[in-house]
Every structure is written in structure tokens, then in C-alpha cells.
Amino acid sequence: MNAGTLIATILRHDKKVASYKNALIRSVNDVVLGFPHIGQQANAIAIPLRTLARFWVAYYWTFMDQMTIILQAQKSTGKEDLSFRPALTDLRKEWESVVGLSRPADGYFLVGEYLSKARWMHYPPVLYHAFSVAVLGIVDALQQPIRYAGPGLYSVFTTTRVTALSSTGCQGF
Numbered sequence: 001m002n003a004g005t006l007i008a009t010i011l012r013h014d015k016k017v018a019s020y021k022n023a024l025i026r027s028v029n030d031v032v033l034g035f036p037h038i039g040q041q042a043n044a045i046a047i048p049l050r051t052l053a054r055f056w057v058a059y060y061w062t063f064m065d066q067m068t069i070i071l072q073a074q075k076s077t078g079k080e081d082l083s084f085r086p087a088l089t090d091l092r093k094e095w096e097s098v099v100g101l102s103r104p105a106d107g108y109f110l111v112g113e114y115l116s117k118a119r120w121m122h123y124p125p126v127l128y129h130a131f132s133v134a135v136l137g138i139v140d141a142l143q144q145p146i147r148y149a150g151p152g153l154y155s156v157f158t159t160t161r162v163t164a165l166s167s168t169g170c171q172g173f
Contacts, residue, residue, distance in 0.1 A: 021145040027055035053138035061107025064092045084137035091134040
């Protein structure tokens with residue numbers, strides 16, 4: 001199944017009750033846009049879940065504002081809000097203790113700082129720890145839309161493949 005068909009299958013046949021699937025597709029797309037030359041060299045590409053999780057830090061950053069909490073669960077389902085909300089909220093608090101008032105785009109800025117070792121070393125270790133905890137929490141959440149992408153006969157990933165990918169920390173696309 002090619003990438004276009006894969007994404008179309010997820011969008012067309014999956015339930016539209018969780019934002020995780022949309023964030024998964026968006027993060028995969030952002031990774032692909034960052035490395036356009038790789039797709040021309042191989043059919044299957046592995047994307048580390050931590051790479052996708054760093055994009056999720058940026059996507060969900062705005063929802064972690066303690067002054068205006070924006071819940072992501074539908075009230076009618078009775079399901080829990082974002083499973084990684086506590087960790088990402090703690091990260092945002094640590095960030096704000098360093099820089100002051102946070103802006104909506106600070107999630108992207110923070111990820112950029114993290115990716116630059118020269119800049120990251122100027123931040124306190126507690127921020128690094130909070131970032132690591134948030135990313136690990138998001139990695140756990142990422143496995144849900146991967147595991148349940150495509151209902152029944154439209155299933156995108158087999159159970160065996162998802163288990164193998166989860167244990168290696170990579171997602172095959």
C-alpha cells in the first residue's frame with residue numbers, strides 16, 4: 001500500500017473522535033517534508049516515535065496553558081483527556097519558569113532549542129528532564145493511533161508489525 005492510499009484509508013475509514021490520528025498524520029507529513037529526498041531512495045522508511053513526539057510537543061503546546069485549559073476529549077464519550085497532558089503541562093511550567101510568559105509558538109521554539117545542543121546546554125537540567133518525560137508520555141500515546149489505524153478489513157498495521165515497531169521505538173512508513 002503506498003503512502004497516499006495509507007493516509008486516505010486512515011482518514012476515510014477511522015472514527016473521527018480522537019485528535020491523536022490527525023496529529024499522527026500531521027507529524028508524519030512534517031517529517032516527510034523535512035526529508036523529501038529519502039522517499040525517492042526507499043519504499044519503506046522508519047520514523048522514530050520520538051521524532052514524531054517532538055512535533056506533538058509543538059502541536060499540543062497551546063492546549064497546556066493553565067489559564068485557559070482546552071480539553072481534547074469529547075464529553076459524550078466519557079473518555080480521558082490527553083494521556084500526556086500532565087507531563088506536557090509540567091514541561092510548559094518549567095519552560096515558563098525559565099522564559100516567563102509563554103507564547104503559542106513556544107512549543108516549536110522549545111523543540112528547536114532542544115535540537116541545538118549548543119543552545120540547549122544553557123537551559124537548566126530540570127527543563128531537559130521535563131522535556132524527556134513529556135516526549136516519553138507522547139510516545140506512549142502515539143502507539144494508540146498506530147495500533148488502531150483502520151477498523152476491521154481496513155486495518156493499516158497488523159498486530160505483529162505494531163508490536164515489533166513499538167518495541168524498537170520506530171514506526172514504519
